[in-house]
Amino acid sequence: MRKKIVAGNWKMNMELAEGVALATGLNKHFLAEPLKNKEVIICTPFIHLGIVSSLLDAPGLTAGAQNCNDHKSGAYTGEISAAMIRSTGARAVIIGHSERRTYYGEDDTLLAAKTAEALRNGLMVIFCCGEVLSEREGGIHFDVVQRQLERGLFFLPEDEFMKCVIAYEPVWAIGTGVTASPAQAQEMHHFIRGLVSKKYGMAVAEETTILYGGSCKASNAAELFANGDVDGGLIGGASLVKEEFCNIVNAL
Numbered sequence: 001m002r003k004k005i006v007a008g009n010w011k012m013n014m015e016l017a018e019g020v021a022l023a024t025g026l027n028k029h030f031l032a033e034p035l036k037n038k039e040v041i042i043c044t045p046f047i048h049l050g051i052v053s054s055l056l057d058a059p060g061l062t063a064g065a066q067n068c069n070d071h072k073s074g075a076y077t078g079e080i081s082a083a084m085i086r087s088t089g090a091r092a093v094i095i096g097h098s099e100r101r102t103y104y105g106e107d108d109t110l111l112a113a114k115t116a117e118a119l120r121n122g123l124m125v126i127f128c129c130g131e132v133l134s135e136r137e138g139g140i141h142f143d144v145v146q147r148q149l150e151r152g153l154f155f156l157p158e159d160e161f162m163k164c165v166i167a168y169e170p171v172w173a174i175g176t177g178v179t180a181s182p183a184q185a186q187e188m189h190h191f192i193r194g195l196v197s198k199k200y201g202m203a204v205a206e207e208t209t210i211l212y213g214g215s216c217k218a219s220n221a222a223e224l225f226a227n228g229d230v231d232g233g234l235i236g237g238a239s240l241v242k243e244e245f246c247n248i249v250n251a252l
């Protein structure tokens with residue numbers, strides 16, 4: 001059975017005390033109401049990661065980062081390595097988020113290098129893909145997602161690929177309040193699973209967790225998660241409010 005996951009992406013939100021308070025609240029919540037057969041990952045800003053990783057002890061609740069550098073270590077001022085992330089106790093890292101592709105010019109080659117470095121350091125990779133609105137309107141959304149996965153992820157051998165989770169995040173749905181319809185999400189997730197199957201075989205495809213992200217909130221999570229190929233969510237804005245985020249986890 002593939003893993004069911006809800007991951008929160010805090011993005012560049014929360015000062016330290018606020019972030020620690022939110023993580024503490026979530027930890028208490030999932031101690032009182034244990035996560036059964038699902039995982040919750042909170043991807044915090046780097047500043048929070050050490051403290052948050054060490055305060056989480058609810059089973060199934062872990063911390064992750066939102067980015068990592070592609071090099072091992074050295075003279076890369078302002079950067080954070082995968083080894084540093086792992087040393088905090090964090091378990092996962094988001095790679096290839098559309099905000100990093102768009103605002104920081106991260107291309108497929110760089111993302112492949114980041115993915116490899118994260119895996120070398122024992123991190124689970126949450127690899128993001130997704131088309132912009134003009135690509136969907138132009139009918140090339142499947143091609144775009146296929147290219148992103150082939151270049152950023154499918155270079156991996158099977159055992160390494162199986163340490164990755166795919167997050168489909170249509171860019172037009174991120175932070176806009178416009179969610180993909182359940183049918184649109186299922187259609188793309190099914191397509192992605194088909195690509196994985198072609199590349200790695202059906203058994204691997206069946207074990208691959210594919211998350212949906214983009215204006216997912218408590219009010220629409222259940223209908224998105226009800227689809228057979230949607231194995232959870234990558235949540236932005238709604239992960240910043242404890243009750244809202246917990247309700248999304250409940251919906252899974």
Ligand code: 13P
Nearest residue numbers: 009174175214215236237
């Ligand atoms: P929103 O949930 O705020 O639309 O963000 C989604 C996202 O980008 C998660 O990585």
